[in-house]
Amino acid sequence: MWCASGTTWPASSRPAAWPSPSRRSSACSVWPRPSKRTVRLDDGRTLRYDTLISTMALPQFVAACGEEAPDDVRAAARGLRSTSVRCVNLGIARANITDKHWIYYPEDTVFHRIFVQGNASPYCNAPGGFGLTCEITYSASKPLPCEGEALIARVIDDCRKVGMLREDDRILCAHQVDMPGAYVVYDHARAAHVACIRQWLAGHRVILAGRYAEWEYYNSDHAFLAGKRAAEAALAQSGPRAGQAALAQAAGA
Numbered sequence: 001m002w003c004a005s006g007t008t009w010p011a012s013s014r015p016a017a018w019p020s021p022s023r024r025s026s027a028c029s030v031w032p033r034p035s036k037r038t039v040r041l042d043d044g045r046t047l048r049y050d051t052l053i054s055t056m057a058l059p060q061f062v063a064a065c066g067e068e069a070p071d072d073v074r075a076a077a078r079g080l081r082s083t084s085v086r087c088v089n090l091g092i093a094r095a096n097i098t099d100k101h102w103i104y105y106p107e108d109t110v111f112h113r114i115f116v117q118g119n120a121s122p123y124c125n126a127p128g129g130f131g132l133t134c135e136i137t138y139s140a141s142k143p144l145p146c147e148g149e150a151l152i153a154r155v156i157d158d159c160r161k162v163g164m165l166r167e168d169d170r171i172l173c174a175h176q177v178d179m180p181g182a183y184v185v186y187d188h189a190r191a192a193h194v195a196c197i198r199q200w201l202a203g204h205r206v207i208l209a210g211r212y213a214e215w216e217y218y219n220s221d222h223a224f225l226a227g228k229r230a231a232e233a234a235l236a237q238s239g240p241r242a243g244q245a246a247l248a249q250a251a252g253a
Contacts, residue, residue: 034204057212076193081185091172109158
C-alpha cells in the first residue's frame with residue numbers, strides 16, 4: 001500500500017502490513033498513473049501500489065495524472081474553486097494584549113480574522129511579549145492589496161485602528177506565511193465535480209483522505225476521522241489477512 005502526500009511510504013504491491021517509519025522515502029510522488037497502479041517519484045523510481053491513499057489537493061492530484069485522466073475528470077478538477085490565505089504573524093512587546101482566542105472582522109480591515117496565538121499556548125509568546133496571526137483571504141477575484149513589507153505595515157495599521165495594538169506598541173518580529181487554496185469554495189458545482197473525480201479514482205483503488213483530497217471543509221477532528229476511514233478502507237481492499245497483520249503491527253508499534 002502507498003500513501004501519497006508530501007512523502008510516499010513504499011511497500012510491496014500486495015502488502016502484508018503497514019510500512020514502518022524506517023521505510024519512508026524522502027522522495028515526493030509527482031506522477032501517479034492510476035491505470036497502471038504506479039507512482040513515479042522525482043528521484044526517477046517507479047513504484048507499484050495495491051491501494052493508494054492520497055492526501056494531495058484534488059486538483060493537483062488530477063493534474064499530476066496528466067492525460068491519463070479522462071477529459072471529464074480534468075474538467076471537473078479545473079472547476080474546483082478555493083480561497084487562499086496569507087497569514088501575517090506579529091510578535092508584540094507587550095504581554096496580555098487580549099483574553100480572546102479568535103476575533104473576526106467583517107470588512108473594515110485587510111484581515112478577516114486574528115488568531116491570538118499567545119492565548120492558544122504560552123509558548124507562542126516571547127518573555128513579556130505576545131503573538132498574533134492576522135489572516136487575510138484572497139483569490140483571483142479578490143487579490144491582495146499589496147505584498148511584502150507593505151502588507152505587513154497595512155496589517156499593523158489596521159490592528160491599531162481596531163484597538164488590538166496601541167500606537168506605542170513595539171513590533172518584535174513580523175513575517176508572512178502563504179496558504180494557497182486554504183478554503184474550499186462550496187459552489188453549486190462542487191459536489192458533482194468531486195463525485196466525478198472520486199468515481200474515476202475509486203476504480204483504480206485510489207482512496208482520498210482529508211480536507212484537500214476530499215475537497216471538503218474539514219476541521220482537525222474531521223481530518224483525524226478521515227484518516228481513520230481511509231485506513232479502514234485500505235485494509236478492507238487489501239483483504240482480511242493483510243488487515244489483521246497491519247493491525248497487529250500497529251498495536252505493537
